[in-house]
Amino acid sequence: MTSDRDEADRIFAEAARWHLRLREAEADAHDAFMRWIAADPRHLPAFDRAQALWQALAPPAALPDPAAIAALLAEARPRRARRAVLPLVLALLAGLGLWQGPDLWDSLRADHIAWTGQRRQVTLADGTRVDLNSGAALAVDFTPAERRVRLLRGEAFFQVAHDAAHPFVVEMPNGALRVTGTSFDIDLTPEGDRVALVEGSVRLLPGHGGAGVTLAPGQQAELRDAGISPPGSFDADSRTAWRQGRMVFYRTPLSQVVAELARYRRGPILLLNDRVAELPVTGAFSTADPDAAIRLIAETLGLSTHHLAGALTVIR
Amino acid sequence: MVPLSLQIGALFRSERGRLLRRVGIVLKSQTDAEDLVQDVFVNLLRRDAPQIQQPRNYLTRAATNAALDHLRRKRVREAVVQTGLDPAHQAPAPQPPVETILQSRHELAILRAAIAGLPPKCRVAFLLSRDHGLSMREIAGQMGVSESTVEKHLLKAMLRCRAALQAAGREF
Numbered sequence: 293m294t295s296d297r298d299e300a301d302r303i304f305a306e307a308a309r310w311h312l313r314l315r316e317a318e319a320d321a322h323d324a325f326m327r328w329i330a331a332d333p334r335h336l337p338a339f340d341r342a343q344a345l346w347q348a349l350a351p352p353a354a355l356p357d358p359a360a361i362a363a364l365l366a367e368a369r370p371r372r373a374r375r376a377v378l379p380l381v382l383a384l385l386a387g388l389g390l391w392q393g394p395d396l397w398d399s400l401r402a403d404h405i406a407w408t409g410q411r412r413q414v415t416l417a418d419g420t421r422v423d424l425n426s427g428a429a430l431a432v433d434f435t436p437a438e439r440r441v442r443l444l445r446g447e448a449f450f451q452v453a454h455d456a457a458h459p460f461v462v463e464m465p466n467g468a469l470r471v472t473g474t475s476f477d478i479d480l481t482p483e484g485d486r487v488a489l490v491e492g493s494v495r496l497l498p499g500h501g502g503a504g505v506t507l508a509p510g511q512q513a514e515l516r517d518a519g520i521s522p523p524g525s526f527d528a529d530s531r532t533a534w535r536q537g538r539m540v541f542y543r544t545p546l547s548q549v550v551a552e553l554a555r556y557r558r559g560p561i562l563l564l565n566d567r568v569a570e571l572p573v574t575g576a577f578s579t580a581d582p583d584a585a586i587r588l589i590a591e592t593l594g595l596s597t598h599h600l601a602g603a604l605t606v607i608r
Numbered sequence: 609m610v611p612l613s614l615q616i617g618a619l620f621r622s623e624r625g626r627l628l629r630r631v632g633i634v635l636k637s638q639t640d641a642e643d644l645v646q647d648v649f650v651n652l653l654r655r656d657a658p659q660i661q662q663p664r665n666y667l668t669r670a671a672t673n674a675a676l677d678h679l680r681r682k683r684v685r686e687a688v689v690q691t692g693l694d695p696a697h698q699a700p701a702p703q704p705p706v707e708t709i710l711q712s713r714h715e716l717a718i719l720r721a722a723i724a725g726l727p728p729k730c731r732v733a734f735l736l737s738r739d740h741g742l743s744m745r746e747i748a749g750q751m752g753v754s755e756s757t758v759e760k761h762l763l764k765a766m767l768r769c770r771a772a773l774q775a776a777g778r779e780f
Contacts, residue, residue: 304780308766312759314672316743318665322672326633329679336679342766345780349719349738349769361740365750368732592716 300338307338311346360567402429402444408558411537411579416441419453420460423535425479426556426579446555447479449535452492467499467515476507477532481551484514488526496520537579543572549589550607556582557605564608568595616663620649623667631675644674715778722772726765729753733761 310328313321329335406412406424413423416432418439424430428446439455442463452460454473461470462478464485469476474492478485487496489507497504498519505513505520510528514521530540539556541549547569554561556579563569571593577585583605590597590607598606627645635641648670652663723731733751736742744762748755770780 304770305763305767308770309759309763312744312762312766314669316745317662322668323630323633325672326630326675329676330634333683336676336683339676340680341780345766345770345773348715348773348780349766361736361742361750364732364735368729368751594720 300334303332303334303338304342307335307342308345310339311342403432404430406446409556409580411534418455418458418460421451423449425449425534443478443480443485445480447477447534449475449477449532451475464515465499466517467520468497470495470497481514484516484521486512486514488512488528488531490528490532533576534579538576539579539585540576541573543574545569546571546573546589546593549573550586553577553582553585556580559605561586561605561607564606565595568593568607616649616653619652619663619667623664624649627667627671631671631678634675634679640678644678645671648674715773715776718772718776719769722769723765726768730761730764733758734765737762 306328310321310325314325329339404412404414404422404424406426406428408427410426411424413421414430415421416439417434420439422430422441425447428448429444430448431442431444433440433442437458439458439460440463441461450460450462452471452473452475456472459470459472461468464478464487465480466485469478469487471492471494474494475490476492476494477488477490479488480486487494487507489509489511491509493509494507495504496507496513496515498515499517502519505523507513507523510525511523512526512531513523527542530542533540539552541552544552547563550561550563573589573593575589575592577588586597586605586607589595595607598608624645627648628641631644632638632641635644648667651670652667723734726734729751733747736747736750737744742750744755744758747758751758773780
């Protein structure tokens with residue numbers, strides 16, 4: 293009935309107004325709000341719906357951005373300037389042909405390689421199982437004294453067979469780690485060699501000597517040129533989701549998400565708009581279809597994507 | 609800086625009565641209200657001290673949320689008594705798994721169109737709130753209008769978006 297509908301709309305509008313008031317940091321209207329809730333049993337469900345609507349409307353809240361705020365405020369004024377469009381930049385980038393294939397030298401030195409888009413599981417001679425993520429390269433140098441491998445590129449998850457007499461050593465660009473039997477993930481990133489320990493214990497050794505760091509389960513640290521970062525915690529589910537062919541992000545800055553997606557596709561992804569680099573992204577995506585993930589994320593955040601020169605993708 | 613436990617002692621003395629009266633408005637039972645307010649203070653004690661900037665605001669919010677939760681649970685129980693159904697079938701839907709947090713493209717397209725179609729000042733106020741987390745007071749200051757005007761803009765934006773989603777079959 294129309295009047296029921298009108299009544300429901302009226303209550304929803306009240307509920308939405310309460311939602312807006314209570315969002316304020318120093319809301320002092322809580323007493324009045326309680327009285328409103330108590331006045332009618334329909335009020336609480338309407339308030340819940342208003343909050344659900346706001347959730348549906350709101351992308352994960354970004355940090356205030358002064359430049360974007362200024363631009364928005366300028367739009368609210370009657371006379372507004374037209375924005376200039378920048379197709380020229382895109383054309384330039386496309387012309388550069390920036391993409392280089394996986395490093396050929398690493399591939400020649402490696403014993404085990406997962407090509408882009410591939411995920412591989414290998415079992416080493418000692419029974420250690422290694423999952424190689426897309427683009428990873430691993431070299432194996434076992435000796436009678438120790439089990440030594442080198443992660444040359446990318447990300448790998450190690451389940452090291454226990455053998456106290458023969459330590460298992462992983463060399464990385466910025467150092468090494470030593471274990472006897474344990475499970476851990478190593479991701480070689482531009483910032484450093486990120487080691488995340490799932491179970492057991494590992495000893496991190498910086499490349500140029502100096503004091504090592506021991507990780508406890510649930511801790512991760514980065515080996516960098518300058519030394520080892522202080523250990524911090526990590527989320528094991530999202531960190532190792534790639535082993536099931538998934539990427540999981542929880543409020544991860546878009547720039548990091550893009551770097552992660554790039555691992556699974558042949559062409560590079562450029563984020564043209566610095567303003568959106570920090571936008572948090574939440575969601576789970578299949579590593580098998582990174583392009584679909586890019587489209588969905590861009591659409592969710594209200595950004596546009598452009599595919600240029602076959603492989604290059606630009607988000608702005 | 610005063611340790612939080614001491615602050616909480618002082619807060620308990622100064623705020624307890626106020627919170628009791630407030631949650632009493634919806635809880636009806638004095639015992640329930642006392643339990644609930646006590647829980648709110650205990651939870652505050654359990655939290656890491658440096659994380660809470662404004663304990664009084666935190667208490668205000670926590671008490672309101674606890675009262676609403678109490679009310680929701682009570683409604684569920686009443687519904688169960690009336691229908692005789694297992695509470696599991698009546699409980700509010702759990703948080704969606706991470707896979708479903710991203711909304712359907714269709715819905716987002718509808719929302720984007722609805723937001724794009726808002727009057728300029730209304731749209732700007734809404735985006736300042738939604739995308740930049742500005743408070744209504746801050747938006748009012750930035751746009752040179754009153755807070756109640758900002759509230760009207762935001763409310764209008766919410767109702768327009770709701771209407772657009774309803775037209776597409778999604779109820780709020």
